[in-house]
Amino acid sequence: MSPPSILPTCNCFHCGLPAGAGSNYRALLDGIHRDFCCLGCQAVCTAIFEAGLQGYYQRTPEGVLLAPPPDPPQDIDSYDLDEVQQEYITRSGELRDIHLLVEGIHCPACVWLIERVLQREPGVRLANVNLAAKRIHLRWDNNLNRLSNLIRALARIGYSAVPYDQENAEGVIKKSNRSMLFRLFFAGFTMMNLIWISIALYSGADKGEFRDFFHWMGFVLATPTLLYSGYPFYRGAIGGLRVGRLTMDLPIAIGLSVTYAYSTYITVSAHNTGAVYFDTVTNLIFVILVGRYLEGMFRHQALSSNKRLLELQPRVATVIRNGEEQVTPTRTIKPGDHVLIKPGHKVPVDGIVLEGFSAVDESMLSGESAPVDKAAGAKVTSGTVNTNGALLVEVSSTLQNTTLAKIIRLVEEAQASKAPIQQLTDTIVPWFVLATLVCATLTFLIWYHNGVDIALMAATAVLIITCPCALGLATPMSVAVASGLGARHGILIRNGLVLETLSRVSHFVFDKTGTLTEGKLSVAVVHVVPGNDMQEIVRYAAAVERYSEHGAARAIIAAAEARQLNFRGVTVQGFNATAGLGVQAEANGRSVLLGSLEWLSRNGIKADPELLARALELEAQAMSCVHCALGYAHVAVFAMADRLRGDAQQLVNELRTAGIGMTLLSGDRKVVAEAIAGQLGGMEVLAEVLPQDKDLAIQRLQQRGAVVAMVGDGVNDAPALIRADVGIALGSGTDVSVESADIVLMHNELAKVRLATLLSRRTLRTIKQNIGLSFVYNAIMVPLAMMAKVDPLVAAITMPISSLVVIGNAARIRNLFNNEKS
């Protein structure tokens, strides 16, 4: 064998990212040394070669860059428990079916690789990758293999797979949208056929030998359309009548029935006078279904946020029974049990710490970015994340009684009690319906003495011509165009109806951490004792802190990186961290201590009085301080603060100029919240607010008559986001807040709030114009119809035109942002 050649390129063999000269990650594969950018790529590529599936790299299309593999999913073993599986699998017994959602699929070669690998696993009967939806349909024999093994096999080749509950995720709404789409297709199909028949009739066929034939063809096409595609209108009209409301469906249903009955009568009686309106029936159904379908697409999907919240609770926990560790499903844990929570795991229950010391990330509940230290006697809450030490916890409450469950209940309550948004069209429709019915009755009575035939035809014409098409399309069309435009500018509108509300908002409520601020600590000030080199201190501090996982450590490393200091070159020995106090190590032979003042004094270091004074000053400004000692002398103070987002100031200024009220709502300490409000030029501050009180604070504002928009990003904001008239979430926020919000800002740009407001104003104006247009149309056509001057041809031409005008006017919203480049 020839000596292995070294490839001249320095790009990662797996993902193509630069691997860096002399990279640390290299493997001998097929007799060639390959360079990698990271351990993940190296492991994945080695696994692929070992499986003999290197054909994967030939199959990858040119130009497609693979990404480094995603992190494998956590607690894979829990998916083997039957209690956990039953939520996802569709067929119980020996053979089980499951859908897995997979991260990391990017090209057809991945499909090939995944299917090959899974088919080699014992017990796998079917493995089918859906490239478009990034899902795997898997069928396996549970006696021969475990699900966790299969998920691990996928993780080895660089794909992160988690079970996916198809029923819940896609659910009822998608199903009803699909059945609506079928009805729409069918109406479209018959409408197109009927148009040809109508053209034949209008151009003279209604007088010859084919008259009856064309009438019967119309009848054959219109009847199933009315029964199948028109069914939702009848259901809606009758449903509305039962609860005593005049809905838009009622005039549509009456109009359809009368038109259809009249046309059928003409067809059956085979007179030589009179005309059929079958084309009008199908036209009407088609156009209104288009409006309904658009509306269905942007309806708020409120159900899923509760499920996402529940998923924050881990499914399994390690219970200590008779001195042994047992992995148990969370639902079988009882109060009084002892649970072990390892570092990096989520807390499965509410409880009290018995043993251990650790920092727990409670940002989910409090919004507070820094982890909270927990020692024996402290309370821990389900759903929070244990960061660096193991904790033994006595369970105080589980599942439905945990703090997390209380938030879930709050979300449910807020959803149930929130008044549905009164759509502009909804307030007009009942009157419109009533007016139409009165006009039609009047017309019938006026023309009655001229014969039932003419009277019936005139009354029918009134019902048809007071075309609700334009009115039915006015709102959905405008909102659909606005949603599309918003999406292109990073504003995702989840609930289209709030576009009407947003323009009326009189009060903005902001969450602090993660919304106005970036939500992570950064070094704001470094204060050094004169005579010391600041760069050198930052370099040594970062060199030591890169072994720590504390939030402050990451901030110091980021600061060193920003100063472009080569801290990775420093050799660090004897690293030792004491949770809650600080860290200690030797860097290039010099002793480095970083931590609280107490940490320094415990190690026999005397505090520098000048630094002490500075630290007190900085702490008064709500910054937290990390003290640094180099060579057993107190030399520096790092002040940490949560930085404001770049565009927060601009947004607050603009809102203030517009005279809109603002409140800062925070779970954080009052000093911190007020410091932030001060930086933004001052606003009302509600600090130390519990999640349940955030919801109440919004309610109080609403009771004072304010229309409230809430901007937030955390789980603790979810009830408030739902309670507010308009909930706006940041795209980087938790899934739960995104699910609870009406509008999501994709790129975390607060400035987009202003853009969304502009969009909303414009949409509302277009909706009003559209309603106006359809009224003008009716004002002209209804008198003509009442005078029995409208023949079927005029009706057939003017109706589509009125709809087109409304659609065209809605399309003009797209020009909104053309003048100002955002």
Add this chain to the structure above:
Amino acid sequence: MSVIYTLIPGMTFLGLVFFVIMIWAVKQGQYEDMEGNANRILQDDDEDMMS
């Protein structure tokens, strides 16, 4: 012209058949993954490529 007595119902029926086939296809999931299957057919398992 009497040919239209058979032509029009015939064509309408044909259209209906296509409509039914389309609904059947959508319900079968034929449109679920347009990309994956289009590419899968091109990826044959030649042993020499896997050597």
